[in-house]
Amino acid sequence: MHHALTDPGDPPLRPLPDEVCDLLTALDAPPRLAAHLRAVHDVAWSLTAALSPHLPFDRAAVLYGAATHDIGKTVHVNELSGPGSAHERAGHELLLQRGVGPALARFARTHASWTLPDITIEDLLVSVADKIWKGKRVVDLEQKVVDHLVRATDQEPWQAFLTLDDVLSGLAANADDRLAFQARHPAA
Template structure:
């Protein structure tokens, strides 16, 4: 088995410590078919795992708030897939991967409601951004313990409006979640860094 493929399979299946959930099978199969860089697979696993924590928290704390759980998890698992086409953006700044990732997903038969996050994950202030977009954006930030005040406030406002709970209480609960997730940021960063961008 070629090194890059073996490394990619390892990134997709390594149990890691602490354990990271596997990507949705549809995303994992797509990454394999596209010969994705192992580091991208590791990054997507880390962000997807955090998204799982977020939606589980939402189910427990805001059970009356309805979201498209499948879309959030698929979006987190595939949000940076455009970096397959722009390897330089795996190790440096850039946003060309966003529209190109969306087009790549659509070209491979991924429906709009799932593909959109490749395009929207860095655009949480857009007028058409919804709670699902914000949750994917949040996972993409807090996996490495990065706090983005305006993004967090948008989520607090949406959850307070949808649940009827006071904004201060929603903020406190969200802050507790983010702090808990941040505790494992170093291990997620180490997991990602343990995989090559290219051979």
């Protein structure tokens, strides 16, 4: 797992926060999970940097959420390479047990539940990062972010869409490199 946390990648990926690296090490996380969390965290870094001039949100929370959203896959390792949502609740509980506050632990539970009525812009941005890291575009999810942009900036909806689309198109361009980075690290 050390290699997944320190391999620079090509193009280089930002490192995870030290406390997340320590948590992954303590949990003996699979290397592929560490690589995945780095890729999503790196995308979230770029996404939040691009949107912060246009949209108010808690950037630190989004980055932490991106870095830990799949932590429950340390418990449900089979969901690293197959379908399943048991890791969402397990990750939330695991983070709470490890002393992470509810405001940050929630991302493990909400990253795939972006249709809930009480979802925040921070939850949406973690969800977008978890999709776009591999080049996946989800129209309904992106529309929710566009709606936030419209309210925050008074832009016309088409302008807000173009703002987001430009950012996501740029991030999707390196998806193959991130997928290759993740695949270089074993799931067990």
